[in-house]
Amino acid sequence: MNRRFVAALIVLVAALAPAAAPRAARADQTILNVSYDPTRELYEDYNAVFAKHWKQRTGKDVTINQSHGGSGKQARAVIDGLDADVVTLALAYDIDAIAEKAGLLPHDWQKRLPDNSCPYTSTIVFLVRAGNPKGIRDWDDLVKPGISVITPNPKTSGGARWNFLAAWGYALRRNGGNEAAARDFVAKLYRNVPVLDSGARGSTTTFVERGIGDVLIAWENEALMSLKAFGASKFQVVTPSVTILAEPPVALVDRVASRHGTTEVATAYLEYLYSAEGQEVIARNFYRPRLASVAQKYKSQFPSVPMFTIGEAFGGWSAAQKKFFADGGIFDQIQQGG
Amino acid sequence: MRKPILSGLFLLPIAVFGAVQLAPSTAAAQSLNTRDDEVARLRSEIRQLEQRLETLEAIEQKVRIIDRKLEVQAEADQAKAKEAPIIKASSQGFSISSPNNDYRIKFGGIIQGNARFFTSGDDKTGSTFYLNRVRPILTGTLWKYYDFNITPDFGLGKVVLQDAYIDDTMFPYANFQVGKYKTPYDLERLQSDRDLEFSQRSEIQNLVPNRDYGAELHASLFDNRLTYQIALMNGVPNNTASVEGDNNDGKDFVGRLFATPFVNSENEWLTGLGVGFAATYGHEFNNTISTYKTYGQQTWFSFNKGVTASGARFRYEPQAYYYYKSLGLMGAFASDEHELNLNGTVTQGGTPVFVNNYSTFTDTGYWAQASYVLTGENVGFKGVVPRHPFDPAGGTWGAWEVVGRISNVAVDSGVFKLGFANPNTSASSATEYAFGINWYLNQNIKWQFDYARTFFNGGAGSSKKSVFDRPDESVLETQLQLAF
Numbered sequence: 001m002n003r004r005f006v007a008a009l010i011v012l013v014a015a016l017a018p019a020a021a022p023r024a025a026r027a028d029q030t031i032l033n034v035s036y037d038p039t040r041e042l043y044e045d046y047n048a049v050f051a052k053h054w055k056q057r058t059g060k061d062v063t064i065n066q067s068h069g070g071s072g073k074q075a076r077a078v079i080d081g082l083d084a085d086v087v088t089l090a091l092a093y094d095i096d097a098i099a100e101k102a103g104l105l106p107h108d109w110q111k112r113l114p115d116n117s118c119p120y121t122s123t124i125v126f127l128v129r130a131g132n133p134k135g136i137r138d139w140d141d142l143v144k145p146g147i148s149v150i151t152p153n154p155k156t157s158g159g160a161r162w163n164f165l166a167a168w169g170y171a172l173r174r175n176g177g178n179e180a181a182a183r184d185f186v187a188k189l190y191r192n193v194p195v196l197d198s199g200a201r202g203s204t205t206t207f208v209e210r211g212i213g214d215v216l217i218a219w220e221n222e223a224l225m226s227l228k229a230f231g232a233s234k235f236q237v238v239t240p241s242v243t244i245l246a247e248p249p250v251a252l253v254d255r256v257a258s259r260h261g262t263t264e265v266a267t268a269y270l271e272y273l274y275s276a277e278g279q280e281v282i283a284r285n286f287y288r289p290r291l292a293s294v295a296q297k298y299k300s301q302f303p304s305v306p307m308f309t310i311g312e313a314f315g316g317w318s319a320a321q322k323k324f325f326a327d328g329g330i331f332d333q334i335q336q337g338g
Numbered sequence: 339m340r341k342p343i344l345s346g347l348f349l350l351p352i353a354v355f356g357a358v359q360l361a362p363s364t365a366a367a368q369s370l371n372t373r374d375d376e377v378a379r380l381r382s383e384i385r386q387l388e389q390r391l392e393t394l395e396a397i398e399q400k401v402r403i404i405d406r407k408l409e410v411q412a413e414a415d416q417a418k419a420k421e422a423p424i425i426k427a428s429s430q431g432f433s434i435s436s437p438n439n440d441y442r443i444k445f446g447g448i449i450q451g452n453a454r455f456f457t458s459g460d461d462k463t464g465s466t467f468y469l470n471r472v473r474p475i476l477t478g479t480l481w482k483y484y485d486f487n488i489t490p491d492f493g494l495g496k497v498v499l500q501d502a503y504i505d506d507t508m509f510p511y512a513n514f515q516v517g518k519y520k521t522p523y524d525l526e527r528l529q530s531d532r533d534l535e536f537s538q539r540s541e542i543q544n545l546v547p548n549r550d551y552g553a554e555l556h557a558s559l560f561d562n563r564l565t566y567q568i569a570l571m572n573g574v575p576n577n578t579a580s581v582e583g584d585n586n587d588g589k590d591f592v593g594r595l596f597a598t599p600f601v602n603s604e605n606e607w608l609t610g611l612g613v614g615f616a617a618t619y620g621h622e623f624n625n626t627i628s629t630y631k632t633y634g635q636q637t638w639f640s641f642n643k644g645v646t647a648s649g650a651r652f653r654y655e656p657q658a659y660y661y662y663k664s665l666g667l668m669g670a671f672a673s674d675e676h677e678l679n680l681n682g683t684v685t686q687g688g689t690p691v692f693v694n695n696y697s698t699f700t701d702t703g704y705w706a707q708a709s710y711v712l713t714g715e716n717v718g719f720k721g722v723v724p725r726h727p728f729d730p731a732g733g734t735w736g737a738w739e740v741v742g743r744i745s746n747v748a749v750d751s752g753v754f755k756l757g758f759a760n761p762n763t764s765a766s767s768a769t770e771y772a773f774g775i776n777w778y779l780n781q782n783i784k785w786q787f788d789y790a791r792t793f794f795n796g797g798a799g800s801s802k803k804s805v806f807d808r809p810d811e812s813v814l815e816t817q818l819q820l821a822f
Binding site: 080081082148194195196197198202206210211212259 | 399402403405406407409410414417438440482508509
């Protein structure tokens with residue numbers, strides 16, 4: 001009987017051991033933020049702020065690892081198994097793809113945080129060389145012969161898709177909604193693009209460091225950061241007459257975070273982006289904050305410009321993706337000279 | 339090219355200025371028309387130079403674009419290369435994996451060619467050449483967390499599915515395994531076949547289960563200091579190579595804890611210490627009752643006809659190993675308590691009597707083994723890796739190891755008293771002494787030379803006063819193993 005008791009004890013201890021172990025391992029946590037190309041500096045800055053906040057709130061240390069690349073590529077990596085606790089991508093379509101293809105988060109993920117889970121916005125502007133030697137003022141100037149335009153590849157870059165849609169939306173408005181004219185306009189624009197980088201940061205490198213091109217179509221934050229880094233003696237930002245409101249979303253990757261036991265800290269990581277301190281970091285890194293008080297403080301940094309949204313102009317990301325960027329879509333047709 | 343042109347551009351206005359300044363001093367000698375012609379000529383040259391500069395700048399831009407395109411292409415190629423499958427062929431086997439290792443497949447195998455010669459004992463016909471194990475081993479991972487193993491065996495002239503299981507490793511503290519695999523119980527059985535120090539396992543195998551179907555939770559915790567395994571298995575008779583199907587509803591609960599508390603310690607005297615305890619409990623009915631075998635695979639104990647498993651079975655085994663540099667020690671004590679039913683005719687006092695008895699018996703055994711690598715390599719639970727592979731031309735001879743062990747199994751004396759076994763044909767205990775020399779030619783080839791002698795109590799008839807012992811069994815066995 002005693003031997004049976006010993007055996008039962010062994011089985012019991014063996015059964016309880018796995019339950020005890022994860023708790024011990026949860027003292028210090030690590031999460032992975034899979035993001036798009038130009039957010040390196042933003043999240044380096046924010047991670048430090050959040051880690052301090054988390055330590056004060058819970059007494060625990062958290063390490064946040066980052067991964068950056070073209071938004072579409074990053075989404076595919078998560079679908080293929082990159083263990084992201086949170087994703088902070090360039091466009092909602094890429095996070096939708098993670099929800100649909102891998103089922104790692106619910107389909108209504110965008111409803112879980114304020115402002116459709118977009119804690120900051122940006123827009124698309126032009127970065128030109130100092131003195132604006134080619135006289136670039138608006139979208140029309142980009143399709144003139146002899147103008148060299150730098151923009152990344154919309155097949156791999158979320159930023160590039162915003163650029164494409166901003167140009168299309170402008171052309172559509174200018175031509176009274178004439179799709180053929182818009183297509184012709186955008187085709188002309190891409191004929192002026194000598195190099196298609198895979199991501200927004202690569203295009204910045206092409207324009208800023210390699211000295212190629214007359215104008216870079218860029219995220220506003222990327223353009224302002226280049227201006228800060230290199231000074232007005234090298235570049236200047238040109239805001240077009242109309243542009244698109246870019247809303248990069250963020251989301252918890254539920255199943256990964258649950259498996260890692262990081263749901264609480266990962267959720268807090270995203271929620272704190274909406275706090276006054278988080279919004280301050282956002283504005284400091286040239287993204288447009290949502291919080292009115294912080295937006296007011298940084299008003300001079302972000303000129304007022306008429307903007308259309310993806311929903312207004314294209315019926316949302318799914319429709320835009322299918323029409324323009326899916327295999328055989330309008331971008332492919334333009335590239336093939338169709 | 340560009341600097342001289344720029345210099346020329348700077349010098350030209352100076353030249354023009356100089357020409358104009360000098361003009362008054364030579365005015366008398368030059369006409370106004372000549373000066374105008376000169377200025378026009380110089381202006382034309384400047385225009386030409388400016389055009390050339392623009393052309394050069396355009397060319398330079400084109401060169402930069404080409405350079406950048408090459409750079410972008412190189413980045414794309416690099417990214418593509420990162421996505422290309424990784425193919426490996428080495429002493430570890432042959433494998434294909436995705437760059438992130440989330441998908442991988444490995445082709446391995448083990449072949450053991452044996453020769454066994456009885457030098458004494460009952461058996462005069464068992465000396466033979468044979469293939470002990472012939473196992474292609476296919477292992478891999480899908481979706482990062484789903485490991486699998488498929489291992490058929492063509493050895494001993496039979497085709498048997500040895501292992502086939504899926505191991506879900508998504509939760510590192512509770513890996514979940516389903517299929518057919520080694521019952522997580524006996525230390526000697528759990529050591530990989532390729533790493534065994536002897537060609538045959540010890541006598542203690544007569545008291546422990548081999549492979550079985552079931553489901554298991556398992557993991558290594560606390561930086562590999564503690565391993566737990568908890569399983570629900572069909573329940574198989576002891577020491578049966580492969581049992582397919584389950585002829586009763588009773589299942590075995592199996593639990594094993596094995597601690598290596600100093601595995602991460604810097605004290606090398608302690609790092610190789612491991613102690614554990616395992617137990618199984620279940621109900622078995624109508625199972626075929628296993629027979630007990632010697633090193634030479636000869637049966638030294640079997641139950642009488644009409645004996646079946648018929649109730650609870652409880653096994654437990656404290657177990658340990660210790661490794662320090664070239665020295666290895668392993669051992670275990672095993673107990674097997676099982677309820678049996680005898681439903682048949684037995685002879686009592688020379689008279690055949692029909693009986694239907696239920697009784698519980700406890701068989702016990704132990705096993706202790708020592709090994710030492712003469713060539714200085716470290717030894718461990720995962721075997722010996724020779725420092726220098728066998729290469730006579732290079733003057734290296736692989737690794738050499740000497741091994742010795744003792745093992746014993748004692749059958750519950752009640753089985754004879756109650757007629758469950760016949761003392762004239764079955765021994766009541768067997769004690770095996772074995773010695774061996776192992777030659778590791780390289781990481782994949784091992785040649786083993788064993789001598790095993792087994793002593794028995796009883797099993798060879800009886801007189802009115804005593805029971806005669808079965809003759810000792812002496813076996814010489816050699817095994818050449820290729821494993822990858």
